Amino acid sequence: MLNLFWISVSFLVLLFYWWYQKPEKSPPGPRGLPLLGILPYLSGFPERDFGAWSKKYGPIISVPMGWQKCVVLNDYDIINETLVKQSEEFNERPYIRFIDMFSDKGVAMITGGPVWRAHRRFGMSAIRRFGGNKGAMERKVKDEAMYLVQQLEEIEGKPFKIHNLLTNAVANVICNMAFGRRYDYDDDKFEALITNLLAQFKNVSDWKTNVLMFIPFLCDVPPFTKHVEKSMTLIRPIRAMIGDLINEHKSTFDPNDIRDILDGYLESFVHKDDNFVFENCQDFFFDLFVAGTETSSTTLRWAFLCLMLHQDVQDKMLEEIDQVIGKEGTPSLSHREKMPYSCAVLHEVMRLKTLIPLALPRCAAKDVTVRGYHIPKGTQIFTNLWQVHNDETYWKNPNNFEPRRHLDDNGNFTNSKYVIPFGAGARACMGEQMARIELWIFLITIIQRFRISIDPNDPDPPSLDDGTNALVYVPPAYNMIIDSR
Secondary structure (H helix, E strand, C coil): CHHHHHHHHHHHHHHHHHHHCCCCCCCCCCCCECCCECHHHCCCCHHHHHHHHHHHHCCEEEEEECCEEEEEECCHHHHHHHHHCCHHHHCECCCCHHHHCCCCCCCCCCCCHHHHHHHHHHHHHHHHHHHHCCCHHHHHHHHHHHHHHHHHHCCCCCCECCHHHHHHHHHHHHHHHHHCCCCCCCCHHHHHHHHHHHHHHHHHCCHHHHHHHHCHHHHHCCCHHHHHHHHHHHHHHHHHHHHHHHHHHHHHCCCCCCCCHHHHHHHHHCCCCCCCCHHHHHHHHHHHHHHHHHHHHHHHHHHHHHHHHCHHHHHHHHHHHHHHCCCCCCCCHHHHHHCHHHHHHHHHHHHHCCCCCCCCCEECCCCEEECCEEECCCCEEEECHHHHHCCCCCCCCCCCCCHHHHECCCCCECCCCCCCCCCCHHHCCCCHHHHHHHHHHHHHHHHHHEEEEECCCCCCCCCCCCCEECCCEECCCCCEEEEEC
16 A cells, blocks of 8 residues: 555656656746646636736747647747748648547648648639639629628618628628529528528537647547537538538539539549549538638627727718718729728727637647747647737737727828738638628628617627637627618
């Protein structure tokens, strides 16, 4: 018994010694607790905790998350130096079991390798080919914006939640670009698809997702097993619908008539390669649909909430819209250069309400040295976009919603490099161009036609300080009232 006691004591002493021994040339940072790391010390907003630690330890810090060693980049310069200037060294994703269950051969969370490179290269060119070069994407967004306006006109003057309608509209843009079809909002299959998408997005916004990212074995431990099972149940119908669209396109594929991005994928990976892998295609379009839908929808919900709570900003924005576009004109991307205040509003929304505060994690592809610090191969890298967007070095009163901070003394829009909502480097958001078009057209179209306001009878009115934070920072559910102008 005595020997067992001393063996146990010796093991614990060695464990603590190993844990608190800082590897040579490792970035500084808090040590946390053995096995748990700093997880017990994190609040519901870990990006803010990392930002606070960076003031003590510096812009690049190392933090143990569970038993994983991670590095967090906390200012613009270190992000640029690491992810942009050394993009090849940081172009991989870590293996995250919970996320891998959804899509492991797509483009967003695939670890790296030839499939990722092929998907990334194809995705960038396909978005330009089927949308950017000839304005097709803008036309599709404009058309969908008018469908959304028709829906809003039917509920004028009544409090409602805009979440589902926005998701319908943005999802239809993706469906139109990717699959060559648009769905009516009351289409049974489309309604089921959106219901599952919204439920899944809510599920992964739960705190359990953050825990599973760093302690993967909990995927097999209650209550986390139910969290995993629920996600898989919600995802299966989405993947099944995408699978049906792939099979339909394969059966009607004509190399002389490439209709949409899916046809383009078949042309690139099937017509020229007999080793077509169905799952790769399914994962690619699952990532494109899911990531491209709810992110833009959520940004728009934050934008509407900001404008409802700052009516003076909405008034100035409306004045500019009337001067440049008029009450009956059609909002276009070409109007942006003449609408600096509206550009500043959207820029400020993306700064203040950082959608993915810590971005999606990267992984060091090999041993790397950054500012004299050694980062071993396999280390997870987190990009603290929230800290950049709230750094008082760049921003005065960063907690305030102030669009004018993005205008110079002559009223011209200044596109600050310190606003990087789409990330940086080799893994920056592939759909940035599409997202920016959607955000501009949908936002301007709705503000042009409606006055938006919060429900005066709401016993618990929304606040910009509220929101749920996990992988994505989402606003609280709120009621909106619209009135035609």
